[in-house]
Amino acid sequence: MKAILEIAGLLCLVQAVGGALNNLTDGSPSWFLVNHVALFRGYEIFASIALGVLGVALWAAGRSIGRAREKG
Numbered sequence: 001m002k003a004i005l006e007i008a009g010l011l012c013l014v015q016a017v018g019g020a021l022n023n024l025t026d027g028s029p030s031w032f033l034v035n036h037v038a039l040f041r042g043y044e045i046f047a048s049i050a051l052g053v054l055g056v057a058l059w060a061a062g063r064s065i066g067r068a069r070e071k072g
Helices: 002-024 044-071
Strands: none
Touching: 002 044
16 A cells, blocks of 8 residues: 555656646646646646645555554
């Protein structure tokens, strides 16, 4: 479970940073998630920030599971 959370967090962070940079530089449509979800049209930057926060939370949850197992 630890590895799954850490990998999911890393993937969310990559999507968030890439999507934000792509939309800030007026890049062409790309493989970033926020560019392909119709719900995010017009809010791509905010969606990228939210995805980044989710990525950090998932990664931190994975790290805390690892630390809890080491102690107990």
